């Protein structure tokens with residue numbers, strides 16, 4: 108094919124003959140073929156823009172949801188079911204009206220239903236039971252107001268129904284069973300906060316990536332609202348470094364002010380469980396360079412990127428989320444199972460994070 112194409116280029120240059128015309132057609136076919144086979148790669152890889160779908164994503168989701176998933180077939184879920192009642196997770200998912208029928212729909216069809224309760228947080232006309240309506244419109248600058256609104260709503264109206272609060276985005280994919288497994292080793296009645304740890308901006312504390320999702324105990328939520336948000340201790344920071352108010356940084360800063368410690372989310376081999384990028388970017392090693400500076404845990408390359416009990420991945424497109432979910436929950440490998448280890452003590456690091464790497468930039472100097 109390649110040789111033919113090289114010949115073609117010559118005959119195209121030489122004259123507008125019939126051979127040239129046939130060649131042009133060949134080149135066109137070759138290009139089309141490349142473009143379409145490339146398409147499958149683009150679909151499988153969540154981190155790139157183009158979807159490769161010819162209809163709106165919501166149509167594919169609707170089509171899929173018409174079928175019956177029969178999730179528990181052939182699988183023993185008794186340990187996960189027991190943890191479901193013991194480690195109750197409230198999921199707050201930031202979204203926008205524009206994403207309600209695409210990204211939020213895929214989240215709702217996959218991991219959100221494994222939360223003990225979940226709410227989408229947005230400004231919307233749609234009244235739904237699983238929506239917390241906020242008065243703030245969909246600008247990036249408003250993210251912190253939306254999150255605070257939802258946290259205060261949880262504190263005021265939902266106390267007693269959850270042990271931990273997860274904040275995620277509509278392009279975060281979360282494996283709730285693994286999150287419960289990790290959290291089952293920590294005490295919900297003690298303040299604590301975990302996720303993907305950026306060692307930046309907030310001195311001796313850092314903050315958790317918003318996109319990878321972060322989690323706080325019910326005690327941490329109480330402490331944050333009582334001694335941070337409700338007494339105006341958590342004023343928003345605006346500097347030349349952070350031009351717009353940044354949601355995850357502000358929550359991290361507020362939790363530090365409220366005295367909430369950071370808990371490790373690493374496994375014993377130093378592999379990360381929360382991921383601010385999609386899995387293929389970890390696996391094939393095309394993470395942005397800044398991450399190696401910003402990460403308090405330092406990403407490992409290749410196969411060691413991700414704990415086998417990984418919890419989250421960010422920048423997951425709706426269609427990738429549906430595929431990932433299907434692979435994880437509806438395709439099994441005969442004869443393989445995770446070894447029963449309800450305590451999980453030998454799997455995770457389970458410690459307070461106190462030895463911070465020295466951050467490059469600090470803008471918060473509150474002791």
Ligand SMILES: *[C@@H]1O[C@H](CO)[C@@H](O)[C@H](O)[C@H]1NC(C)=O
Pocket residue numbers: 211212215227235236237238
């Ligand atoms: C999420 O799915 C549930 C169950 O199908 C449905 O009742 C609910 O309205 C959905 N939420 C949104 C925001 O679409």
Ligand SMILES: *[C@@H]1O[C@H](CO)[C@@H](O)[C@H](O)[C@H]1NC(C)=O
Pocket residue numbers: 244245246
């Ligand atoms: C969002 O609200 C702010 C004020 O809260 C306003 O200045 C801005 O124009 C609004 N943006 C949109 C897109 O409606």
